[in-house]
Amino acid sequence: MLNFDDFQPVTLEDKELFDTHFRQYPQIHSDNSFTNMVCWNHYADYRYAMTEDSMVISSTIDGETSFRGPIGPTNPKLLKDLLTLATEKGGKTPYFVFDKEIQRQIEEQYPFIILHQDRNFFDYVYQIEELANLKGRKYLNIRKQINKFKKNCEYTTEFISPENISSVSEFIEKWCEWKHCDENPVMAEEKKATLFAISHFFELDLKGIIIRVDDKISSIAIFEILNPDTVVIHFEKGLPGCEGNYKVVNQETALMLMDKYLYINRESDLGIEGLREAKLRYHPDHFAEVHYTKKEEMNLSD
Numbered sequence: 001m002l003n004f005d006d007f008q009p010v011t012l013e014d015k016e017l018f019d020t021h022f023r024q025y026p027q028i029h030s031d032n033s034f035t036n037m038v039c040w041n042h043y044a045d046y047r048y049a050m051t052e053d054s055m056v057i058s059s060t061i062d063g064e065t066s067f068r069g070p071i072g073p074t075n076p077k078l079l080k081d082l083l084t085l086a087t088e089k090g091g092k093t094p095y096f097v098f099d100k101e102i103q104r105q106i107e108e109q110y111p112f113i114i115l116h117q118d119r120n121f122f123d124y125v126y127q128i129e130e131l132a133n134l135k136g137r138k139y140l141n142i143r144k145q146i147n148k149f150k151k152n153c154e155y156t157t158e159f160i161s162p163e164n165i166s167s168v169s170e171f172i173e174k175w176c177e178w179k180h181c182d183e184n185p186v187m188a189e190e191k192k193a194t195l196f197a198i199s200h201f202f203e204l205d206l207k208g209i210i211i212r213v214d215d216k217i218s219s220i221a222i223f224e225i226l227n228p229d230t231v232v233i234h235f236e237k238g239l240p241g242c243e244g245n246y247k248v249v250n251q252e253t254a255l256m257l258m259d260k261y262l263y264i265n266r267e268s269d270l271g272i273e274g275l276r277e278a279k280l281r282y283h284p285d286h287f288a289e290v291h292y293t294k295k296e297e298m299n300l301s302d
Contacts, residue, residue, distance in 0.1 A: 001081055002049070002051060002056065002078070002081040002082055002084075002085050003085070004058075004085060004089050006049040006051065007047035007048060007049045007056075007058055008047060008048065008049070009041065009045070009046070009047055010034070010037045010038055010041055010046040010047065010048055011038065011041075012038055012200060012203060012204075014034070014038075014048070015034055015038075015203070015204070017050075018034035018037075018055075019034065021050075021055050021071065021072075022034070022071075022227075025055075025071050025072060026226075026227035026228065027071075027098070027099070027226060027227060028098070028099055028123075028125075028226070028227060028230070028265075028288045029098040029099065029123050029265075029288040029290065030123050030226065030232045030234070030265055030267045030268075030288070031098060031121070031123075031290075032057075032068070032071070032098050032099075033224070033226055033232060033234075034204075035197065035204050035206065035224055035234060036234065037057075037059075038196075038200075038204070039193040039194075039196045039197045039234070040189070040193045042189070042192055042193075042196075043061065043189045043192070043193070044059040044060065044061050045059060045060040045061075046058070046059050047059070047060075051070075051078065052070075052072070052075055052078050053072050053073055054069065054070035054071060054072025054073065054075060054078055055069060055070065055071045055072060056068070056069040056070050056071070056078075056082050057069050057071070063091070064090075064091030064092060064093070065089055065090050065091055065094070066086070066090055066091060066093055066094055066095060066096050066292070067082055067085060067086040067089075067090060067094060067095050067096070068095070068096045068097070068098055069082060069102070070082055070102075074105065076105075076109055079102075079105060079106070079109065080109075080300065082095075083095060083106075083110070083113075083298065083300055084300060086293075086298070087295065087298045087300065090295060091295070092294065092295055093292045093293065093294060093295070094293060094295050094298065095292065095293045095298070096118075096290060096291070096292045096293075097115060097290070097291040097292070098288070098290060100289075103115060103291060110300070112299075113293060113297065113298060114293065114294070114297050115291035115292070115293065116291060116292050116293070116294065117289065117290070117291055118290040118291065118292050119271075120268065120269065120270055120271035121268045121270070121290040122268055122269075122287040122288065122289050122290060123232075123265050123266070123267050123268050123287060123288035123290075124265070124266045124267070124268070124269070124279045124282075124284040124287065125230065125263050125264070125265050125266075125284055125285055125286050125287060125288055126263060126264050126266065126282055126283070126284050126285055127262065127263060127285045128231075128254050128257055128258050128261055128262060128263060128264050129254075129258055130282075130283070130285070131250060131251060131253075131254035131264060131282065132251060132254035132255045132258045134146075134251065138283055139282075139283075141281075142247055142281065142282070145243065145244040145247045146244055146247050146248055146251060148243065148244055149242060149243060149244030149245060149247065149248050150248075152242065152243075153213045153218070153242040153244075153245075154213065154214070155211055155212060155213045155218065155242075155248070156211075156212045157209055157210070157211055157212075157252050158209065158210050158212070159207070159208065159209055159210075160201065160206075160207070160208035160209065160210060160220070160222070162202070164210065165198065165201055167217060168198055168208070168210065168217070168220060169195060169198050169199075171217040171220060171237070171239070172191070172194050172195060172198065172237065174239060175237050175238075175239055176191045178239060178240065194222075194235050194237075197222060197234060197235060198222075201222075204224070205224060205225075206222055206223070206224050206234070207222075207223055207224060208220060208221055208222040208223065209221055209249065209252055209253055209256065211238075211245055211248055211249045211252065213241070213242045213245070217239070218238060218239060218241065218242050218245045219236070219237060219238035219239070219245040219246060219248065219249040220235070220236070220237055220238075220249065221233055221235070221236045221249050221250070221252075221253045222234050222235040222236075223253065223264075225261075226265055229261060229262045229263055230261060230262070230263040230264070230265050231257050231261050231263070231264050231265070232264075232265040232266075232267065233253065233264060233265065233266050233267065234267070236249060236250070236266075250282075263285065265288060266279060266282075268290075
C-alpha cells in the first residue's frame with residue numbers, strides 16, 4: 001500500500017533518475033518537468049516516490065497537498081492506491097491529471113470521479129514553424145512590432161554560455177527591481193525560481209538566448225527539451241527601453257529551434273488576463289490540459 005512516508009523531496013541529485021524515467025514516459029505539461037519541480041521546490045515542496053516501475057508525485061502549496069501520476073506502465077492497483085492516498089492526505093483538490101493516458105485510465109476505471117478542467121494552468125503549445133515565420137494576416141500586428149524594434153534598436157543575439165551567465169543573473173535582478181518582485185509574493189517566488197535555474201543552468205541542461213541592445217541585455221529566454229517533439233520555455237523576460245523585445249526573443253528562439261523540434265510549449269497563463277491575451281495572440285496549436293478532482297467527490301467505494 002502506498003504511504004506518504006514513501007515520498008522524498010525532489011533535489012538536484014535526482015535529475016538522472018527523472019531524465020531516465022521521463023525518456024521512457026515522455027511528459028507533455030511543463031509542471032511535470034524536472035526543472036520546474038526543482039526550481040519551484042521552495043514554493044511547492046515537490047516530492048516523489050518510485051514504486052512498481054512508476055513514479056508518483058506530490059506537491060504542497062500553502063498547506064494544501066495534491067498528488068499526480070502514476071507515471072509509468074498501466075497499473076490499476078497502483079492508481080487506486082494513489083487515489084486513496086490523495087483522498088486521505090490531500091487538500092481540497094487532492095489529485096491532478098497532466099496527461100491524456102492517465103485521464104483515460106481514470107475515466108475507464110472510475111467513471112464516477114469528476115475531472116474538472118483547470119483552464120488557468122493549461123499550457124500553450126505552438127507550432128515552431130508558425131512562431132518562426134509569423135506568416136499571414138493573423139500575425140500582422142506582431143510583425144509590425146518586430147519591424148519597429150529592428151528599425152529603432154540595433155541588436156545582437158547570443159546563446160547563454162559560461163562567459164555571460166553572470167550577466168544574465170544581473171539582468172534578472174534588474175528585471176525584478178523594475179517589477180518590484182520583493183513587494184509581490186508571487187513575483188518574489190518567481191525570482192527565486194529564475195535565479196535557481198540560472199545558478200544551476202548547466203547542471204539542468206538548460207539552453208537560452210540573449211537579445212542585447214547597445215551591448216546591454218534587453219530580453220532573454222531560458223528553455224529545455226520537454227519531450228522528443230517539444231521544447232518548453234521556462235522563463236522569458238524583457239526590460240523596457242526597446243519596444244518589441246519580447247516579440248523578438250520569441251521569434252529568435254523559434255528560428256533557432258525550427259529545424260529540430262515541432263512544438264514550443266510556452267507554459268500557462270495562470271489566469272492572468274493580460275498574459276492570456278498575449279499568449280492567444282500567437283494562436284496556439286493546442287493546449288496541454290490540466291484536470292483536478294475535488295475531495296468531496298472522490299468516494300472510491302462508489
